[in-house]
Amino acid sequence: MSSHPTPHPLEAVVFHDGALRYAIGEIIVQGSTSTIYEARDVALGRAVALKMLLPESQANPDYVLRFIREAQVAAQLQHPGILPIYDLGFDKHQRRYSTTRFVEGESLAGLLDAVAAPAESDAPRPSLGALLAIFQKICDAIAYAHSRGVVHCTLRPEIITVGRYGEVFVNNWGLAKLLIFEGETTSRVQAPEASAEPALSRYTSPEQAEGALEDIDTRTDIHALGGILFRLLTLRDPITGETESELLDQALSPRDPPANQPPCPHWPGEKLPDYLATVAMKALSLDRDDRHPTVRTLQQEIAAWQDGAAAGGTDAAKLWKGFTGLLGRHDKKG
Known part of the structure; x- marks a missing residue:
């Protein structure tokens, strides 16, 4: 993996049927395997944090499994000290993402x-x-x-x-x-x-x-x-x-x-x-x-x-x- 990971050039997350789901804002955190963006849930009108696997991480089965597993474990731990998972999926470009509550x-x-x-x-x-x-x-x-x-x-x-x-x-x-x-x-x-x-x-x-x-x-x-x-x-x-x-x-x-x-x-x-x-x-x-x-x-x-x-x-x-x-x-x- 490159020492300088390249984030997705995102403007939106669009579903397979062409429906706009998330409007993407600024990068919050640039990690080694994923990028976290501030985003807006268009359907519900709320701010969310959207995590997207980096292009090179999408091709690594271990990173994909860890990404899915993180969302699944956190989603089953419903506690005020653990961010709620709102969504887990992939868009029409097969880019895997998850969304959570946005926290300032x-x-x-x-x-x-x-x-x-x-x-x-x-x-x-x-x-x-x-x-x-x-x-x-x-x-x-x-x-x-x-x-x-x-x-x-x-x-x-x-x-x-x-x-x-x-x-x-x-x-x-x-x-x-x-x-x-x-x-x-x-x-x-x-x-x-x-x-x-x-x-x-x-x-x-x-x-x-x-x-x-x-x-x-x-x-x-x-x-x-x-x-x-x-x-x-x-x-x-x-x-x-x-x-x-x-x-x-x-x-x-x-x-x-x-x-x-x-x-x-x-x-x-x-x-x-x-x-x-x-x-x-x-x-x-x-x-x-x-x-x-x-x-x-x-x-x-x-x-x-x-x-x-x-x-x-x-x-x-x-x-x-x-x-x-x-x-x-x-x-x-x-």
Whole structure:
């Protein structure tokens, strides 16, 4: 594939009978295998995001399967934190597309980069509390997916959308793993088997890095959520590798604790909350059994800090009891 993918020169999506279905606007995202456009659903008169496979991707069966699978999985996960799928098909030129709700906003990665950048105006930065509220919404969506037997497998800040009005959406479900619960014969969400393994990223779990596909379960997503929490706290990725070999080596090595990172402008009182750092490191444990057993338990530990902060600061007795208890559990398993 070319390093500079060529988007379709779209002006409209027209059906086989010549009926105009979507009027195409500006490009929102140019990806390596597809292009996402702002578009207008002519029949319903609403704005949508239209995703179209690139010409070179149309000829690759793996990319076509992943494209279809992503829409099918997301369509069966009906949750406020997962974009609803409106349409999936192809036009009279056999160009495959899907449409979802159009959201004005940016990726979580872009938002965190803005927090980390030097202040150029008097505009307030998002507080750590505001970022944790976003994190809880991400967790809500993933907890729901897990209840349906879906493990996302490729969570990272770049594929999370934060809307202008507080909406948070988890995207990119094309490589999700579908679990079969005990006592059931089929997965609760129906879709073709994934045709490829996720590429290494700075949020890849050790079991994924080792290629231990049978070990991938809901705790794989909890590891990625720990990486996202690490990024929220430190404004840096949990690992820093650039090449595939560096990513592989670092994914299998203990993470450098948040306390070792340089100070960040959004820390309350210019101090990293030790309790949150410990929660992040627990979720990032190399051993799956040392991580939080469910997304809800991770959320509860975050909520303990949020409740103390909302109460006016330290709430020392409550937070210290929870913090020392968490440390004890972490140390025993470490």
